[in-house]
Amino acid sequence: MRTDYENWVPLTVSNIADLFSDLPITWSLAGGWALDLHLGKQSREHSDIDVIILRDEQESAYDFLSREWKLYKAQDGVLMPWVQGEFLTDTTDVWVCKNQDSPWAFQVMLVDTFENQWIYRRDKSIKKPLNEIIVWTNEGTPYLRAEIQLLYKGGSSKVREKDFMDLQTMLPILSTQEKEWLTLSLQQQFSEGHPWIGLIHKYDKKEH
Structure with a gap:
């Protein structure tokens, strides 16, 4: 078990692309870096770096990464070693480092799918075709679609302050369809309302 949650020296985007390019699974960058790749520039500092893989492909990812990396599953606020042969059915977050004493290098997030659909774990009625959740940079680096992130x-x-800042940064470049999907998904998850819905509507009115 490790408790040094702030002990990060994250890999770069190009490091991640080089590492995962040899892995024949569906993967993409996620988190704040995914938004910055969509933006085309770095908008703020990033304390970590996240990669999304499909839960069904975790065994291939484990076999490949465990050759040179130590993998820790995050479950109920505790980081425990992910051991060979263990299939993660509920864990969504895996922390990765070189050895038990080295800083964290990246996180792997496991996403659920069903019949070629990405399933949003917090509200399983929200979904998208798998072939529509990833976008590629001009250099060929895959990243999670901005509205999903x-x-x-x-x-x-x-919702953290940096999340709110990320929304404000992304609003000017999101398409009408992307904003509509985000709004509808937030309305679906939060039937009592969500503050971001009003912010998106307010921005649209200001622009028009």
Whole structure:
């Protein structure tokens, strides 16, 4: 078990691309870096770096990464070693480092799918075709679609200041369809309302 949650020296985007390019699974960058790749520039400092893989492909990822990396599953606020042969059915977050004493290098987030659909774990009625959740940079680096990443941020039980800042940064470049999907998804998850919905509507009115 490790408790040094702030002990990060994250890999770069190009490091991640080089590492995962040899892995024949569906993967993409996520988190704040995914938004910055969509933006085309770095908008703020990033304390970590996240990669999304499909839960069904975790065994291939484990076999490949465990050759040179130590993998820790995050479950109920505790980081425990992910051991060979263990299939993670509920864990969504894996922390990765070189050895038990080295800083964290990146996180792997496991996403659920069903019949070629990405399933949003906080509200399983929200879904998208798998072939529509990833976008590629001109250099060929895959990243999670901006509106999906913003849903993960806004749909969290604890929306952080940086998440709100990310929304404000992304609003000017989101398409009408992307904003509509994000709004509808937030309305679906939060039937009592969500503060971001009003912000998106307010921005649209200001622009028009």
